[in-house]
Amino acid sequence: MRILLALIVVVLLAAGCDRSNDGAPTQPEPTPVKAEKVDAAVLTFEEQEEGVEPYPLRMIVTKGFLRMDDGPGSKSYLLYDRSTRVIYNVNADDRTVLVIEDRNKVTAAGDRPALEITDRDTSDMPTMKSQKPVHKTLGTAGKRCYDVVAIPGLMPDVVEAMRGYLLTLSSQQTENIDKTPEEMRDPCMMVNLIHYPARHLDFGFPLREWDYRGFVRELVDFGNEKVDSGLFTVTGGYRRMTLDRAGLHKSEPAE
Numbered sequence: 171m172r173i174l175l176a177l178i179v180v181v182l183l184a185a186g187c188d189r190s191n192d193g194a195p196t197q198p199e200p201t202p203v204k205a206e207k208v209d210a211a212v213l214t215f216e217e218q219e220e221g222v223e224p225y226p227l228r229m230i231v232t233k234g235f236l237r238m239d240d241g242p243g244s245k246s247y248l249l250y251d252r253s254t255r256v257i258y259n260v261n262a263d264d265r266t267v268l269v270i271e272d273r274n275k276v277t278a279a280g281d282r283p284a285l286e287i288t289d290r291d292t293s294d295m296p297t298m299k300s301q302k303p304v305h306k307t308l309g310t311a312g313k314r315c316y317d318v319v320a321i322p323g324l325m326p327d328v329v330e331a332m333r334g335y336l337l338t339l340s341s342q343q344t345e346n347i348d349k350t351p352e353e354m355r356d357p358c359m360m361v362n363l364i365h366y367p368a369r370h371l372d373f374g375f376p377l378r379e380w381d382y383r384g385f386v387r388e389l390v391d392f393g394n395e396k397v398d399s400g401l402f403t404v405t406g407g408y409r410r411m412t413l414d415r416a417g418l419h420k421s422e423p424a425e
Contacts, residue, residue, distance in 0.1 A: 199404070200249065200254070200256070200258060205399055205400060206399050207397065207398060207399070208399050208402075209232065209394065210230050210231060210394070210395055210396070210397045211230070211231045211232075211325060211328050211392065211393075211394055212229075212392065212393060212394070213228070213229040213230075213231070213328070213391070213392040214226065214227070214389075215228075215229065215389055215390060218385070218386045220385075221384075225240075226240060227239075228241045228244075229328075230397060230401060232397075233252070233327070234251070234253060234402065235249060235250060235251060235331075235402040236250040236332070236334075236335055237250075237401055245260075246260055246261050246262045246263065249402060250331070250335040252331060252334055255272035255337075256269065256270065257269070257338055258404045260405050260408065265407070265408045266408055266409045267405070267408045268411045268412075269411065270338065271342070271412075271413075272341050273341035274341055282365045283310045283311065283357060283360065284310060285308060285309075285361065285365075285366055285369065286308070286311075287307070288307040289304070290305035290306065290307060291305070292304060292305050292319070295319070298321050298324070299321065299324060301321045301322060301323065301324065301374075303319050303320060303321055303377060304322065304373050304374065305317065305318070305319045306320070306373050308361065308362075308366065308370060309358070309361070310357050311357055313357055313358055313382070315358035316358075316361070316362055316379070316381050316382070317379065317381075318370040318376050318378070318379045319377050319378040320370070320371075320375055320376050320377060321374045321375050321377060322373065322374035323374060324374055325375045328375065329371050329374070332368070333368040336371075340364060340367035340368075342413055343363055344364050346413075347364060358382045
């Protein structure tokens, strides 16, 4: 599973911010769910990064949670608790859970650059749900940073779950932006991850999105299903890691 949380960890470890569990903040637990089947929107995407073969991404959205994984049977996954605005990145390979809380600092990092939005022609694109897609390019200072092809009004609750996840992730990145090497802080990185992390979602549900680094995500299939509520719990017995301004705190799993 490739979920783009690596930047935060790399930056903090490079800055020497790894800490033991001494003085670590209390780690929030996800909102409890009963063992039952629940209604969910289930979406399948294909993602690709520069130099990497395409890979699948499954997204499951309920009123309370957003989960991203590789598909049925995935033991590593990302869980976003929509009520507490906390991200849990569960890694089965090294038996860890990275906990990321919302820091409410989405636009606090320096001067906000002007965002340039360009409309692209979609006249040759087919309609979906009787809606014509829109294609928008987001950029700054003449640089093309992010493109999205979206359907206005499609799956608004899924869009809001995506937005909450991106804003929570951005708030953590913003709080630690001073630990990010200067050479990594190019204008498009600041636009996409810090100042306007969810702006592309204002145009509707993203059918296809891509950025200046070669990342591409494209919708393959979607529908509504009954899913096991156990998908929205965090695997027990794993070491917890929590990010805050002081750095990366580690704690041993409870016996």
